[in-house]
Amino acid sequence: MTDLSATTSSAYKQALEVIASVEPRIAEATRQELADQRSSLKLIASENYASPAVLLTMGTWFSDKYAEGTVGHRFYAGCQNVDTVETLAAEHARELFGAPYAYAQPHSGIDANLVAFWSILAHRVEGPALEKLGKKNVNELTDADWETLRNELGNQRLLGMSLDSGGHLTHGFRPNISGKMFHQQQYGTDPETGLLDYDKVAEKAREFKPLVLVAGYSAYPRRVNFAKMREIADEVGATLMVDMAHFAGLVAGKVFTGDEDPVPFAHITTTTTHKSLRGPRGGLVLAQQEYAPSVDRGCPMVLGGPLSHVMAAKAVALAEARQPEFATYAQNIADNAKSLADGFMSRGAKLVTDGTDNHIVLLDVSAFGLTGRQAESALLDAGVVTNRNSVPADPNGAWYTSGIRFGTPALTTRGFGHDEFDNVASLVVDVLKNTTPGTTKAGGPSKASYALADGIADKTRSASAEMLDKHPLYPGLDLS
Ligand SMILES: *Cc1c(COP(=O)(O)O)cnc(C)c1O
Numbered sequence: 001m002t003d004l005s006a007t008t009s010s011a012y013k014q015a016l017e018v019i020a021s022v023e024p025r026i027a028e029a030t031r032q033e034l035a036d037q038r039s040s041l042k043l044i045a046s047e048n049y050a051s052p053a054v055l056l057t058m059g060t061w062f063s064d065k066y067a068e069g070t071v072g073h074r075f076y077a078g079c080q081n082v083d084t085v086e087t088l089a090a091e092h093a094r095e096l097f098g099a100p101y102a103y104a105q106p107h108s109g110i111d112a113n114l115v116a117f118w119s120i121l122a123h124r125v126e127g128p129a130l131e132k133l134g135k136k137n138v139n140e141l142t143d144a145d146w147e148t149l150r151n152e153l154g155n156q157r158l159l160g161m162s163l164d165s166g167g168h169l170t171h172g173f174r175p176n177i178s179g180k181m182f183h184q185q186q187y188g189t190d191p192e193t194g195l196l197d198y199d200k201v202a203e204k205a206r207e208f209k210p211l212v213l214v215a216g217y218s219a220y221p222r223r224v225n226f227a228k229m230r231e232i233a234d235e236v237g238a239t240l241m242v243d244m245a246h247f248a249g250l251v252a253g254k255v256f257t258g259d260e261d262p263v264p265f266a267h268i269t270t271t272t273t274h275k276s277l278r279g280p281r282g283g284l285v286l287a288q289q290e291y292a293p294s295v296d297r298g299c300p301m302v303l304g305g306p307l308s309h310v311m312a313a314k315a316v317a318l319a320e321a322r323q324p325e326f327a328t329y330a331q332n333i334a335d336n337a338k339s340l341a342d343g344f345m346s347r348g349a350k351l352v353t354d355g356t357d358n359h360i361v362l363l364d365v366s367a368f369g370l371t372g373r374q375a376e377s378a379l380l381d382a383g384v385v386t387n388r389n390s391v392p393a394d395p396n397g398a399w400y401t402s403g404i405r406f407g408t409p410a411l412t413t414r415g416f417g418h419d420e421f422d423n424v425a426s427l428v429v430d431v432l433k434n435t436t437p438g439t440t441k442a443g444g445p446s447k448a449s450y451a452l453a454d455g456i457a458d459k460t461r462s463a464s465a466e467m468l469d470k471h472p473l474y475p476g477l478d479l480s
Contacts, residue, residue: 009479015059021273037122037420039383045359047407048278048413049473058071078217099287102290103115104306111283114303117181117212126449153427154181157185165187165217187200195353215241221341221358223357224241226260227265241255242265242269253331254330269286275409282307285298303371344425361405363428372400383464396447436451
């Protein structure tokens with residue numbers, strides 16, 4: 001990370017004073033958040049540290065502007081500067097990912113997926129349904145026509161990766177709208193190897209004949225062959241939607257190329273901008289030209305007014321990702337994940353799929369006699385921030401789980417390298433070996449309570465501090 005100048009540092013301090021003059025507790029929480037992030041090992045696979053340029057771009061008066069519509073076609077006057085912002089964000093996204101079309105408005109990853117789902121329905125179902133009714137657009141529909149259209153739209157099938165295999169809740173999981181608006185089925189991973197079995201996915205697709213085949217994941221520690229997924233989609237006439245929310249940074253940095261780059265193969269690719277891509281919190285949709293007109297209707301179809309200040313920050317982050325240094329960063333993310341995985345395995349720990357070839361390492365903590373919930377809490381006590389995660393066919397379910405998910409994007413941004421990630425593995429194993437599961441009030445085994453051996457949390461914290469001090473977060477930024 002590049003050093004911030006003393007002037008920038010003092011500007012931040014003054015900015016916090018402005019905030020403190022209205023609500024001092026928010027200024028204090030903001031200061032404390034920096035202190036906490038600086039002093040802990042952030043291993044949450046979906047988090048990162050955005051650059052000061054990205055962060056500063058979000059704190060401006062673009063926040064005050066309404067700009068519903070699209071570039072050049074807004075429902076509000078005075079959007080010329082927002083047009084500049086959205087045009088640049090989309091242009092950087094198209095160039096970076098080699099996509100024919102990019103839509104920078106989605107407020108988050110879930111919103112990007114909602115835009116994608118409705119775009120696919122509009123393109124594949126609404127158009128043909130209108131034709132059947134002899135109508136050119138939805139404004140001409142009678143009440144009876146609407147009933148027909150609703151039936152057509154609401155009778156579609158979606159096939160996505162199951163949650164406990166590493167899929168995301170927006171890929172057809174029941175509690176999410178994707179699992180309610182579609183008839184959904186899921187494909188999983190092999191229970192023995194934990195790996196995707198493309199023949200099984202194809203078999204399921206042939207049986208189920210989905211309108212939408214979703215690929216992409218939040219907790220799968222391996223690369224996906226998107227050429228194969230497209231072949232499967234083509235064979236059954238499905239639209240291939242790839243959600244690269246987690247690994248967009250590895251696509252941007254050309255770690256995933258050829259069959260592992262989803263953008264040329266997917267009809268629609270969605271992503272977040274704040275995970276490995278290291279931008280502001282937000283979403284992005286990329287599409288082949290035939291889907292562009294329906295994606296362009298994201299607002300007002302499912303989105304409200306765009307967050308212009310965040311779109312501006314997306315443009316800045318995407319410009320950063322087009323620099324050669326970002327490719328080095330992306331390669332380091334993958335190399336560091338290997339060090340972390342090797343570090344775990346050389347100490348006898350069990351990983352889902354026995355390794356990684358992306359940015360995720362999924363540790364099965366059942367061998368330590370712990371649930372994911374216990375392991376997550378014990379690690380947090382020792383200053384190691386992770387999240388619990390299901391493993392394939394998890395006996396502890398989605399709440400307690402049996403796994404811990406680790407990711408390397410954040411600490412790689414801080415400058416951690418091979419030896420430090422090996423050391424992280426050693427610290428984690430040490431904490432888990434020194435954690436014992438607790439008992440319930442009735443005396444049975446508890447899935448939540450646990451006890452750490454004396455001194456282990458302090459020992460871990462001081463070993464972490466040594467590494468963290470060598471790689472300061474936002475160096476030069478002094479709020480004291
Ligand atoms: C994180 C994630 C999302 C959701 O992103 P939000 O910005 O939290 O809405 C969607 N899909 C996948 C695969 C993700 O990992």
